[in-house]
Amino acid sequence: MSARLMQGNEAIAEGALKAGVRFFGGYPITPSTEIAESLAKLLPKVGGTFIQMEDEIASMGVVLGASLAGRKVLTASSGPGISLKQELIGYASAAEIPVVIVNVQRVGPSTGQPTAPSQGDVMQARWGTHGDHSVIVLSPWSVREAFDITVRAVNFAERFRVPVILLTDEIVGHLRENVELPDTVEVYPRRTPKITRAEGYEPYAPDDDLVPNVANFGEGYHIHVTGLIHDETGFPVGSPKVTREAIKRMHDKISRAADEIIDVQREFMDDAEFAVVSFGGTARTAYEAVINARRRGIKVGFIRLVTIFPFAEKIIRELSKNLRGLIVAELNYGQLVNEVERAAQCPVKLCAKYDMTIFEPEEIEQSIDELVAEVNGNG
Amino acid sequence: MKSEFTLKLERCKGCGICVSFCPKQVLALDTLGKVYVANHERCIACGQCELRCPDYAIFMDKITPKKEATS
Amino acid sequence: MVERSYEKFFRRNRLPHLWCPGCGNGIVMKAIVQAIEKNPSFTQDNTVIVSGIGCSSRASGYMDFDTLHTAHGRAIPFATGIKLARPELNVIVITGDGDCTAIGGNHFIHGCRRNVDLTVVLFNNNIYGMTGGQASPMTPLGKKATTAPYGSVDRPFDACKLAEAAGATYVARSTAFHVQHLVKTIEDGLNNRGFSFIEALVQCPTAYGRRNKMGDPAKMMAWMRDNAVMKSAWDKLPEDKRVGDKFPIGLFYRAEAQDYDAAYQQVIDIAGGAAK
Numbered sequence: 001m002s003a004r005l006m007q008g009n010e011a012i013a014e015g016a017l018k019a020g021v022r023f024f025g026g027y028p029i030t031p032s033t034e035i036a037e038s039l040a041k042l043l044p045k046v047g048g049t050f051i052q053m054e055d056e057i058a059s060m061g062v063v064l065g066a067s068l069a070g071r072k073v074l075t076a077s078s079g080p081g082i083s084l085k086q087e088l089i090g091y092a093s094a095a096e097i098p099v100v101i102v103n104v105q106r107v108g109p110s111t112g113q114p115t116a117p118s119q120g121d122v123m124q125a126r127w128g129t130h131g132d133h134s135v136i137v138l139s140p141w142s143v144r145e146a147f148d149i150t151v152r153a154v155n156f157a158e159r160f161r162v163p164v165i166l167l168t169d170e171i172v173g174h175l176r177e178n179v180e181l182p183d184t185v186e187v188y189p190r191r192t193p194k195i196t197r198a199e200g201y202e203p204y205a206p207d208d209d210l211v212p213n214v215a216n217f218g219e220g221y222h223i224h225v226t227g228l229i230h231d232e233t234g235f236p237v238g239s240p241k242v243t244r245e246a247i248k249r250m251h252d253k254i255s256r257a258a259d260e261i262i263d264v265q266r267e268f269m270d271d272a273e274f275a276v277v278s279f280g281g282t283a284r285t286a287y288e289a290v291i292n293a294r295r296r297g298i299k300v301g302f303i304r305l306v307t308i309f310p311f312a313e314k315i316i317r318e319l320s321k322n323l324r325g326l327i328v329a330e331l332n333y334g335q336l337v338n339e340v341e342r343a344a345q346c347p348v349k350l351c352a353k354y355d356m357t358i359f360e361p362e363e364i365e366q367s368i369d370e371l372v373a374e375v376n377g378n379g
Numbered sequence: 380m381k382s383e384f385t386l387k388l389e390r391c392k393g394c395g396i397c398v399s400f401c402p403k404q405v406l407a408l409d410t411l412g413k414v415y416v417a418n419h420e421r422c423i424a425c426g427q428c429e430l431r432c433p434d435y436a437i438f439m440d441k442i443t444p445k446k447e448a449t450s
Numbered sequence: 451m452v453e454r455s456y457e458k459f460f461r462r463n464r465l466p467h468l469w470c471p472g473c474g475n476g477i478v479m480k481a482i483v484q485a486i487e488k489n490p491s492f493t494q495d496n497t498v499i500v501s502g503i504g505c506s507s508r509a510s511g512y513m514d515f516d517t518l519h520t521a522h523g524r525a526i527p528f529a530t531g532i533k534l535a536r537p538e539l540n541v542i543v544i545t546g547d548g549d550c551t552a553i554g555g556n557h558f559i560h561g562c563r564r565n566v567d568l569t570v571v572l573f574n575n576n577i578y579g580m581t582g583g584q585a586s587p588m589t590p591l592g593k594k595a596t597t598a599p600y601g602s603v604d605r606p607f608d609a610c611k612l613a614e615a616a617g618a619t620y621v622a623r624s625t626a627f628h629v630q631h632l633v634k635t636i637e638d639g640l641n642n643r644g645f646s647f648i649e650a651l652v653q654c655p656t657a658y659g660r661r662n663k664m665g666d667p668a669k670m671m672a673w674m675r676d677n678a679v680m681k682s683a684w685d686k687l688p689e690d691k692r693v694g695d696k697f698p699i700g701l702f703y704r705a706e707a708q709d710y711d712a713a714y715q716q717v718i719d720i721a722g723g724a725a726k
Contacts, residue, residue: 023535025527044721049534049714054560058527061520061557065500065531068518069539073531091521217516217532218539220495224511226519235464235511385451390465394472394655399668430629431671433476434466438451 003180008146008172009076011179012102013038015150016074018185021100022048023071025062027055027081030114031170032104035076056081060088060101067097068225070190070216072154076102079112082121082128089163090129091227093250096204096212098157098190100150102166104173105280107356116356117170119280119331125165126309132247134254136164136261137309139280143177149306155188156261160253161211167308169331171281171358190216197221205232210253254310263306264315268294272301274371275319276351277340278329279305282359286329289364300368308336316343325371327351329364347375382424383440384416391436397428406437459483459494461514468508470579472667474626474652478573479509481629481650482542485636492640497540500529502554505580505654506546506573523554526561529568530710537711540640543570547588548578551607555587558609562616562645567709569639569646572609575654583657594661609649614703619644621703625651627674628699638701644709651678651699 006014012035016024024043026036036052043050049066053059056077063073077085082103092099105121107113121128125137136156140149146168153164191213195201203223204212212232215221228236229243237243254261268290269275278286283304290302303319303326305312320326326344328337329351337350351367353359393412406428407417414437416422424441460483469475486492497515501507503522510517520528525543533541550558550572561568577595578584585595585602588609592601614621620642624632632650639646653659653670664670673695679687681700 023531025531041721044714044718044723047718047723051530051534051714053527054556057524058530058557058560061524061527062531062534065518065528065533066535067531068528069498069532069535071535087521088524217498217518218496218536222494222514222516224517224519226511227521228519383451392466392471394667396472396668396671399666400671431477431627433469433473433626433667435454435457435460435476435480436466438454440451 003178005176005178006143007034008140008143008168008175009034009104010038011143011146011181012076012150012166012168013042014181015147016100016154017042017046018147018182019151019154020072020187021074021154022046023063023066023073024049024075025051025053025059025066025073026075027053027059027077029078029081031106031173032076032078032081032102034173035102035104056084057087060085063099064088064092064097067099068217070218072098072158072190074100074102074154076104078104079106079108079114080110082124086129089135090131090133092163093129093133093135094227094229095225096161096214098161100153100157100164100166102168105167105169107354113356115170117281117331117358118354119169119282120333120335120354121167122308122330122332122335125167132251134162134250135309136160136162136254136307137167138164138306139167139308140172140306141280141283141304142172143175144179144181146172147179147181151185155186158188158190159211160257161191161214162254167280169281171284175281193221202232203234204230206249206253210249210256258310261307261310262312262315264312265302265304265306266319267302269301269303269319271299272322273299273324274326274368275301275303275323276327276329276364276368277303277305277316277336279308279336282329282331285359285361286364288361289368292361293365293368298368298372305336311339311343313343316340317345320344320346325349325375327364327367327371329359329367331358347371349374380419380422381442382419382422383442384419385438385440386414387436387438388413390434392434394433396431396433397437400427400431402427456480456483456487459486459514461512464512467512469505470656472653472655473505474575474654474671475506475509475573477626477629478571478632478650478652479512481632482544482571482636483513484633485640488637489640492540496538497542498532499542499544500525500532501544502546502549503580504546504549504578505575506544507549509544523549523552523557525549526554526557526568526570530561530564530566533566533568534711534714537567541568542640543568545570545572547572547574547576547609548586551587551609551612559612559616562613562618562647564710565617565619565644565707567643567645567711569636569642570648571636572647572649573652574609574649575652575658577654577658579654579657583661593658610647610702613647617645618647618703619705619707620646622647622701623649623651623699625674625678625699626653627671628678631699635701642704644707
């Protein structure tokens with residue numbers, strides 16, 4: 001495939017198609033709309049289905065129905081739309097339905113600043129729906145990576161039967177870069193039952209990796225799917241034991257695979273005394289700030305979380321043992337910083353911004369300088 | 380008898396719908412609140428009881444007079 | 451006894467169902483499987499039952515098909531996704547008056563508008579039963595509920611008129627009393643290719659009837675018998691005779707219109723897409 005100039009949002013649509021997504025349900029909202037517009041054009045060309053629903057709740061419902069019927073599915077939104085989707089993100093988590101939800105973050109709360117970039121939905125991505133639940137949250141920093149991470153998100157959703165949140169932002173969503181996309185990608189197929197009904201098939205009996213092989217509708221298994229706590233048969237059970245085991249397995253299936261799910265980019269860490277932790281569009285600025293600081297002789301490294309949740313706790317703990325201080329640069333009032341502080345073995349400083357504008361490299365450099373001064377005792 | 384009743388009492392919740400809509404007062408509820416056939420001889424095999432039982436607990440089969448066996 | 455053929459459509463090991471003594475939901479659930487039985491193109495393997503949340507929506511768990519008990523009000527979007535993903539499947543939605551016309555009201559009218567090939571059966575018990583008797587958008591004026599202790603002053607929806615106005619292509623009403631009529635009404639809905647809506651009036655003796663002094667379950671059903679007027683007779687009834695509790699049942703609306711899947715197939719054809 002030859003190189004093409006395209007937006008992050010378009011790359012997400014292309015990645016979805018390559019990963020086998022054949023159903024999209026959505027609702028227009030800035031700055032995610034181009035994903036819907038691209039897929040409205042592309043999906044019918046491959047026999048897939050695009051549908052514009054009446055709201056974001058219905059958009060989640062329609063893709064979950066399609067997923068249960070065997071299609072690979074994706075939906076996309078931003079800010080208020082993501083808030084509306086939370087109800088059925090919880091359903092997908094409870095009923096273990098593969099789905100990718102793209103959040104092209106904008107400034108909140110509420111209607112906020114609709115066209116301006118933000119990374120204010122970090123904790124919502126992890127905890128937005130009620131109750132204990134499991135999700136995977138991934139964040140790309142370039143147009144090409146938006147493509148790659150979308151493929152990965154679809155594969156994770158299928159492999160773990162879990163909602164995967166592609167937490168991007170207006171910076172990456174609307175960024176245009178010249179990219180070359182691969183013709184083929186590795187695709188994780190829909191899990192299928194390993195035994196028949198006659199052999200005692202139970203849709204929510206976990207496989208060795210703790211993920212159940214839930215049959216698609218229409219294949220003769222007569223399964224029951226519910227958002228109520230259920231046992232391995234899929235039917236609701238009001239017992240403490242079943243409740244405890246169901247919630248625990250939901251978490252364990254992700255945590256035991258955390259090392260495979262977690263992806264952290266590390267640069268200039270060999271001699272680093274300090275490091276900047278960032279993700280998504282902000283990481284682009286952080287990278288430049290790190291390079292500028294190193295030119296001035298500060299031994300600062302670069303840590304970028306491609307996987308935000310499950311959080312790279314072990315990696316941050318290990319890396320920080322050799323550091324004198326960490327900066328967390330994020331385009332919000334301070335969210336990821338709390339996760340980093342929990343794991344870090346060194347002082348952590350927040351570099352926050354929440355004024356509609358993206359970081360300038362100088363702003364992050366200034367934070368680095370301040371941190372250096374603070375730990376040197378002359379702050 | 381024009382009819383044969385089958386009662387699945389584990390399903391019966393004693394709502395009394397079959398008793399009320401029986402045009403011939405064939406059915407009644409016992410002291411435990413479950414349906415029983417009190418006056419079978421009055422049954423006209425209309426099937427109203429089974430038709431509206433919300434719990435699928437009462438089944439009425441018409442008995443058709445046996446024809447002479449032909450061999 | 452001859453085993454009733456419709457019983458094979460139930461997950462019999464899960465019966466008796468959880469509904470209260472005298473609840474009409476069981477009658478409608480049986481009517482649905484009897485209607486399915488009459489339509490040879492509906493099999494247990496190619497039919498999906500989708501429900502929302504509430505008393506009515508527990509029906510899916512007792513029916514031996516692929517079944518989906520969704521979130522409150524959201525059955526129609528889920529059902530739309532299943533139908534569009536696998537158009538060869540038959541999709542039936544079971545919902546209630548609160549589920550369909552309150553929290554799911556937007557999905558309901560847009561399902562009608564798109565004319566998705568679904569059959570939606572609304573179990574109308576006039577109340578929120580599962581949560582103990584709160585007023586719904588279909589609680590009649592003046593009737594009492596825990597959240598309308600002095601009688602409801604909120605003007606109720608006529609869900610059939612709503613469905614027709616929103617674009618459904620089959621709209622009918624029946625009751626738990628009129629069982630044979632109810633079965634036929636659902637059967638005709640299943641045969642319609644497009645959005646079919648059937649309102650089935652059911653008695654809720656526990657949360658609605660008792661509070662409104664409507665008597666035991668049989669009395670509530672007798673009320674249906676005495677007040678339901680077949681559409682043909684209703685149309686001839688002068689306005690001044692349409693008084694008291696009288697209400698029409700029967701087929702209200704039927705139209706030929708392209709269903710959503712057929713419409714979207716045109717999109718695929720124009721886009722030059724491969725077969726699904």
